[in-house]
Amino acid sequence: AQSVTQLDSQVPVFEEAPVELRCNYSSSVSVYLFWYVQYPNQGLQLLLKYLSGSTLVKGINGFEAEFNKSQTSFHLRKPSVHISDTAEYFCAVGDDYKLSFGAGTTVTVRA
Amino acid sequence: DAMVIQNPRYQVTQFGKPVTLSCSQTLNHNVMYWYQQKSSQAPKLLFHYYDKDFNNEADTPDNFQSRRPNTSFCFLDIRSPGLGDAAMYLCATSPTGTSGSYEQFFGPGTRLTVL
Numbered sequence: 001a002q003s004v005t006q007l008d009s010q011v012p013v014f015e016e017a018p019v020e021l022r023c024n025y026s027s028s029v030s031v032y033l034f035w036y037v038q039y040p041n042q043g044l045q046l047l048l049k050y051l052s053g054s055t056l057v058k059g060i061n062g063f064e065a066e067f068n069k070s071q072t073s074f075h076l077r078k079p080s081v082h083i084s085d086t087a088e089y090f091c092a093v094g095d096d097y098k099l100s101f102g103a104g105t106t107v108t109v110r111a
Numbered sequence: 112d113a114m115v116i117q118n119p120r121y122q123v124t125q126f127g128k129p130v131t132l133s134c135s136q137t138l139n140h141n142v143m144y145w146y147q148q149k150s151s152q153a154p155k156l157l158f159h160y161y162d163k164d165f166n167n168e169a170d171t172p173d174n175f176q177s178r179r180p181n182t183s184f185c186f187l188d189i190r191s192p193g194l195g196d197a198a199m200y201l202c203a204t205s206p207t208g209t210s211g212s213y214e215q216f217f218g219p220g221t222r223l224t225v226l
Binding site for chain 1: 115117142151152153154156159161198201203205207213214215216217218219220222
């Protein structure tokens, strides 16, 4: 079975500062990796995905992630955050039409 | 715009009173999912439909049932809600195909309160 570990449960960050959210996965087969964002009382919105090809993946809202097979990681980064990036972020790995989610990272952006 | 729609957005029910949550999609995706998400937790998969084939997760309580009358609609029935069933319920869809990407598209969720 595949699983995901998000290494930080909460990340406070100042506006316009960079942020990195860490995600490690375990998988014995081909890996499909995703980052989703969830704003309060909303569903999940896809930020970006890695299916194959380039290990640097660019997503919406200025986010990017790097797939590192040797370290089994898929960390999410943004060089300059905004107040509106305050949300819950979930890393997930795809497995046979299902997603296995990490526990989530709460990002709080302060002015 | 193609989307996943959930109704209602907020639902209040009484302890033990059956409740049905609704999900519809205009994406024409084969797979539909129901998740339960409690506060500050990751979504937990309850079951999914691959076309008309129903797939229940091993730890989903019998209290939770689902129906998919056609490609566009899927319902979640909670036969006798308990206080522990208060949560956000998320519907999602996924296309099938050779890519096998398993990307899921989520609706806005229904927040269920049990009194």
